[in-house]
Amino acid sequence: MTDSSRPGGSPLLLRATDIRRSFGERVVLAGVSLTLDEGETIAVTGPNGVGKTTLLRILAGLLRPSAGEVTVDGIPVRTADPASRATIGLLSHRAMLYDDLTLQENLEFAARLHGLPDPRRVAHDALGQVELLSRSGDSPRTLSRGLIQRAALARALLHAPRLLLLDEPFTGLDSAAAQRLKSLLAARRPAGLGTIIVTHQLHEARDVATRVLALQDGAIASAAA
């Protein structure tokens, strides 16, 4: 089954067509198709091990699908052109931060790689967005799970990506931080920025999602607006 709940109307940001992925004999994704319009937020739900993270890594271009294609703004996500990656932001299970750098240095490093002007200010502002300015000089290794998650969010949001991919973004966040994240995600929609949230915490994602897709047995089992 494919995602048939697309409301349409806005320009298309992402298209995933018949995505399949196997690891050895084990089929994880068995033909997932979905689209994301500008300004849309999709929540993809499903039980553990159903392939949500695999799907997200394929959408980000980090994992090659066994079959199928993903395009962002009409450009294949696994194209050799590095500029195509500038449109994507990813929050994964892992923070993508270096323990030997401070939070500020970690974000400055990411900002430099994205070619953002004034990386120091950009990193400072990103930490401010997730209310981590007071810890900007600290190493990630000194932070709690929730604070690490906020720092990783700051890194993912740093370059205001047109496509934001979030893997279990509410994990470890207290209610205030979860609310703050929902506000940040809601603020992206009027700007035409798209977001895909992969989660099993549907009650949190439902507050910000314009559509919910349920993944089961490697395919989209149901879709609801």
Next chain:
Amino acid sequence: MRGPLPGTVRAALIIAGKDLRSELRRRTALVSAVVFAALILAIFNFARDPTSLRADQLAPSAFWITCAFAAVTALSRAFAVELEHGALDGLLLAPVPREALFLGKFLGNLVFVLVVESIALPLFVLFFNVSLNGALPGITLVALLATVGFVAVGTVFSALTARVRFNELMLPVLLLPFMLPPLAGAAQVTAALLNGRPLLESAGWLRLLLVYDIVFVTLSLLVFPALFDE
């Protein structure tokens, strides 16, 4: 507002700068490599029978074997740090050419290994009681030529083995055979220089080192992007 994306060289310098800053702060790999180098030099020195083997006969080989093992110690860390919190994904998602990742890690590793060699050299002089006597510029040149080659290959193998079980064992097994040509050349030139021979007399070895560098830096640049095509 986004500025121009960093090109290959700029991105490589950003990555190398990050690695060197991390290493300066941590110092674990540097201290380990230097202590390791000192220990090997000491073992070579005290295990030698001075009545049957003169110091200057053993010294060049001992120095370059020491540098090789110290380099392997350093290279084994090069990609391990990128895997600790999935930071490698951040690099792969950055809008920079894959070649920049290689060049960045290569430059960081090169500076690191050259620093270890520059610390090991005085220890080598001390332990083996050799006189550099004007040989220092030549040894510096040959060290640079040899190190560029084996660090390039080592950077690729470090990336290749980072996600493999027992990578600490796999890296030296894969890398040491490729280190033989530059190490042999460097030891030969060093021996000639320590014996007071002019550098030009070793032009053949220097050419071999240069060709090795050109071939393996180019091959590494070509092969590296494919390592991350998961």
